[in-house]
């Protein structure tokens with residue numbers, strides 16, 4: 001049974017902390033919330049501790065304010081050594097913020113449930129299904145195997161994670177199983193339109209202004225097949241926006257039939273620089289992200305920039321050269 005290790009981990013411990021990756025997305029938050037309720041249903045003590053706040057558009061799944069951000073040591077339970085730590089939707093300990101230093105080394109045991117590609121998973125206790133559309137899909141199948149009955153808030157959380165991570169059932173890892181799970185969740189009472197309105201139609205005006213400003217940075221390379229956008233912290237401030245409001249902007253260039261790779265350099269308000277990569281077809285952007293210490297999926301990946309955007313842009317374009325038989329001339 002593929003899930004037996006996860007089930008053993010749940011059975012072995014009475015208290016759990018649940019975490020996910022930095023700047024948590026719909027799948028990270030949906031899987032945390034569903035896992036939280038599942039553990040409590042089983043009579044366990046459980047809470048969520050994240051490195052970053054949950055974006056507002058995802059919080060409609062949580063009536064009770066469970067997404068706690070770890071800001072100081074005092075939030076960590078005194079008997080932390082008795083806890084099991086669930087690490088969801090991430091397998092890279094460099095991507096869980098200060099959970100990696102304040103929580104992970106002190107818990108009794110940890111366990112990863114994830115679906116990201118990774119060459120080397122640093123933590124051996126894991127259940128990683130790289131072909132799953134989302135961590136929420138893995139959790140749905142896990143709960144079913146455990147015979148755990150889902151309540152409506154759990155179904156809603158899982159559905160949100162699946163919708164988000166599949167781009168509403170269109171990204172490459174979307175399968176018949178994904179639709180089957182969605183069918184079952186909607187049969188339980190999940191409202192697809194409510195999810196859509198919250199996740200995609202509840203953005204602020206400042207996010208529109210941010211989108212307009214980021215689009216003006218668009219540069220095209222390799223015969224207009226590669227799009228590069230750049231968002232500095234000054235640009236976020238000019239738009240009066242917040243960093244999280246940029247999470248969908250990398251997808252905009254992909255709407256053009258010519259674009260095969262979208263590269264998005266983005267800096268948050270604390271000055272942390274990241275690069276996100278998306279591709280169509282056979283271009284493996286996870287390999288590029290891994291070469292800079294990051295990771296992801298073949299068509300969606302990212303990494304923290306070790307150097308300035310200008311330098312990183314040259315390096316990323318160089319790594320894309322093998323896919324294109326042209327010089328990386330700026331054609332804009």
Ligand SMILES: [Mn+2]
Nearest residue numbers: 027089135165
């Ligand atoms: Mn995910």
